[in-house]
Amino acid sequence: MISKIRNTFKDYMIRPTIYKSVTKISIAFTASLLWERYIGKCGMRGMVEQAFFVAGFYFVVLAWMEYLKMDGVKVHFLLEERQKKKKPKRHSQADIADFADEKVISFEELEADERIVCKFLSDIICFAVFMVPSIVALIL
DSSP states (O other): OHHHHHHHOOGGGHHHHHHHHHHHHHHHHHHHHHHHHHTOOSOHHHIIIIIHHHHHHHHHHHHHHHHHHHHTOOOOOTTGGGOOOOOOOOOOOOOOSTTSSSOOOOGGGSOHHHHHHHHHHHHHHHHHHHHHHHHHHHHO
């Protein structure tokens, strides 16, 4: 499976992976702060031990689901055929001198297997960001 990820991953996929990771980390950190505010009353150490562990577990479950999608497992939802096609986005015409030679590729422009790999890698990054401090706090 690692060879499939290596074959699929290209240099232009770094930006969407980082953007997805930063978004997920900020949402999970906000949820952790809300956890500490309303559920846990153990202070910052308790938040790291409890809320970060739950967030890390959540991200490893998401990574496992993406891993299964890479293997070819498909989840069929009810009323699947009723999905509407997206309208093409209209881009404004503007000169950007800094990015004149390189094409910036967004997540929506990636192919389906490239999207799965980006999601998988961003979930693994988020898992590491939340689970490592949680394990260290549990040990100490």
